[in-house]
Amino acid sequence: MRTYLVYFIAVFVPTVCGLQVLAQEAPSATTVSEPEIPTDHLSLLLDPLTKSELEAEVLGWQGLLQAKVRDIAMEEIRIRKQNAVIESKQADSGDQQTEQAEQQKRQDLEKINALREQKAALLERFDIAIEAFKEKGGEAEDYRLYADAVTGIKVQASDGQAIWSALTGWFTSKEGGIKWAKKLLSFVVVMLIFWVLAKIIGSLANKAIARSRNMSSLLKNFLDTFVKRTVLFVGLLVALSIVGVEVGAILALVGGGAFILGFALQDTLGNFAAGIMLLLYKPFDVDDIVEVGGVFGKVDSVSLVNTTIRTFDNQVTLVPNKQVWGQIITNATASHQRRVDLVFGISYSDDIDKAEEVMWQVVENHPLVLKDPETVIEVNSLGESSVDFVCRPWAKTDDYWRVYWDLTKQVKLAFDEAGISIPFPQRDVHLFQHQQEQLELQMSPAQNQPPHQHRRPDKTDPAPVDNDSGDDEGGGESSSD
Secondary structure (H helix, E strand, C coil), X not given: CHHHHHHHXXXXXXXXXXXXXHHHHCCCCCCCCCCCCCHHHHHHHHCCCCHHHHHHHHHHHHHHHHHHHHHHHXXXXXXXXXXXXXXXXXXXXXXXXXXXXXXXXXXXXXXXXXXXXXHHHHHHHHHHHHHHHHHCCCCCHHHHHHXXXXXXXXXXXXXXXXXXXXXXXXXXXXXXXXXXXXXXXXHHHXXXXXXXXXXXXXXXXXXXXXXXXXXXXXXHHHHHHHXXXXXXXXXXXXXXXXXXXXXXXXXXXXXXHHHHHHHHXXXXXXXXXXXXXXHHHCCCCCCCEEEECCEEEEEEEECCCEEEEECCXXXXXXXXXXXHHHCCCEECCCCCEEECCEEEEECCXXXXXXXXXXXXXHHHHCCCCCCCCCCEEEEEEECCCCEEEEEECEEEHHHHHHHHHHHHHHHHHHHHHHCCCCCCCCCCCCCCCCCHHHHHHHHCCHHHCCCCCCCCCCCCCCCCCECCCECCCCCCCCCCC
16 A cells, blocks of 8 residues: 555656646736737737747637638628528528528628628737747748738639628728728828928038039039939838838838849949949039040039030930049130130231230230239240230130130231231242253153154263264254254
């Protein structure tokens, strides 16, 4: 007897204690006692729980959801049975029985719509528990698959009344159409608020930026646009979070795709980086006359991707910022003053001092020529056809072309009035005429001359000899038969 008692104590007591320990260690769901708990309250209650406790909560909400889905399935089967009854009654022409069956069906449809609304509420809370469990390191894939599988409305495709009832029930449901209408309205309201806020903040930023004298117009325009778009982007994130979209997942997706986009958009990113450098170092500004990337014209605008230049024949050219920053940039309007370089040539027979005096008079009488820096007029070179002067007055950058064109015209008119010629390129050719006989010898050799041809003797030729009559004094012309 004592042996059995010892055996009983040795086996039963540890078993009971072990069961009690397991019962104490196994956590139970605490939030499922109130199925209609507000979602924000549920999130706060789930936050301090551990991973094992959260798994118990997930299982608890899954049990409630599973029971609700089972109720909907049973009600759906009942409605389909009602459809079969209605069809049989219509075949038997039982009007009163058919009307009763249809009335019962309408009640069942209203009941199933209420069940679907309850299921939608349980699904939302089940999703909150799954996300909390996943954040604590739990394996939530199976629970997520179950939630996706039971989501949605299943109706018989041939039952038009059931389809219409499901649609109207969803639109009028607090967890369906009404809920999403409120979210859509909240989204629109938040975006409108942030749009107005972007206008206000942009206006304040624009006033603050306008006070800076060392900032280019391009950078001011960029900062103004950047501030407004940043506020709108923040508003978009807030609006999406209000609707229920996981903003963190979107940002993680963007961050993951940035690596791939970096390879696909290398040139675009290069233009973007060059655009930032142009805005910071400001080698030119709006309305400056520049030559960049082989294009000469006036700067219309600079974005983060390209620079817009309007040529003087009114063509709009878009130059990628990568080419602008990577090549030589010539800014003709970077300084407030420019030197006008002119070259005038006079004839070698004209008076140099007089020509210089005429040019000084024209330059000094022009109202747009600056007194400081001083104008330079000097003899620069002795050309092939002319004596070349350089005339280098200074003018404001905005008056450069006006001074250039006026002085070119006025110096020409002043030279004409003073009798000073501006020679065009010319070359003197001196011709020396050879004796005719040398030309004839070169053009027609003696052996090819026809008979009876008389030629004029050259001074170096010996006098002809007449074999019959002897020597002939005097060197005249001779002929032979």
